[in-house]
Amino acid sequence: YLQDWLLKAGMRSDEQIADVHTEVFAHEFQLPHDNARAMLIYTIFQEVATRIHYTRLADVVRREGGCPALEKVLSLVAVDEAAHADFFRRVFETYLEFDRHEALGALYEVIRNFQMPAVDLLFDGKQRSARVKELNIFDESIFYGTVVNPILDKLGVTKQEMKVYARRERAN
Numbered sequence: 001y002l003q004d005w006l007l008k009a010g011m012r013s014d015e016q017i018a019d020v021h022t023e024v025f026a027h028e029f030q031l032p033h034d035n036a037r038a039m040l041i042y043t044i045f046q047e048v049a050t051r052i053h054y055t056r057l058a059d060v061v062r063r064e065g066g067c068p069a070l071e072k073v074l075s076l077v078a079v080d081e082a083a084h085a086d087f088f089r090r091v092f093e094t095y096l097e098f099d100r101h102e103a104l105g106a107l108y109e110v111i112r113n114f115q116m117p118a119v120d121l122l123f124d125g126k127q128r129s130a131r132v133k134e135l136n137i138f139d140e141s142i143f144y145g146t147v148v149n150p151i152l153d154k155l156g157v158t159k160q161e162m163k164v165y166a167r168r169e170r171a172n
Contacts, residue, residue, distance in 0.1 A: 002073055002074075002077060003017055004073075005069055005070050005073045008069075009067070009069070009070070029117060032110075032113065032115070033106075033109070033110065035106070037092075037095055037102070037103065037106045038106040038109060038110055040088055040091060040092050040095070041092060041106055041107050041110040042110050042114070043084075043088045044085050044088045044089050044092060044151060045110060045111070045114055045147055045148075045151065046116065046117065047081045047082070047084040047085035047088065048081070048082075048085045048146075048147045048150070048151060049114075049116060049138065049143065049147050050081045050116075051078045051081035051082045051085065052137075052138060052142065052146050052147060053132070053137055053138050054074045054075075054077050054078040054081065055074070055075075055078045056135075056136070056137040056138065056142075057074055057135075057137055058070075058071045058074040058075060058078070060135050060137065061074070089151065089154060089155065092155070093155065096155060096156075096157075104157065104161055104162070104164075104165060105165055107155075107157065107162070108162055108165035108166065108169075109165075111148055111162070112169075114143070116129070116138075
């Protein structure tokens, strides 16, 4: 969707889109965790964070004069990301049912080390990340307020449970 809008709106050329594809595929994505449970959690957070990115980017577009086509594309992608996150969250609930202690430990680890994948996949990922913060699209405060806390609530995980893992880490 977004690629199509960028091309049709004249915001990017075919060559620029090809360059981004080349850049992304030039770097192998390094899994941030070495086990399926943690990767499942990471995926939940990444999908919700991406939804937040697109939703807040649409707000920026509206504030700066609007573009109905781009706003619609961003809205569609955000809905898609939300559906993915919900699916993965429901799968993770099974881990919570069968081994809550291990699942919460993995959940804590993912929260503590979370980073969006584009930061390392794109040659200008750090600059893009800085611009995202500058536009108030996403930062640590937004991450905790709109990603972490709502996910913990949906999972039925209390902040007190997470504090147990934080204390254990400090003790080690």
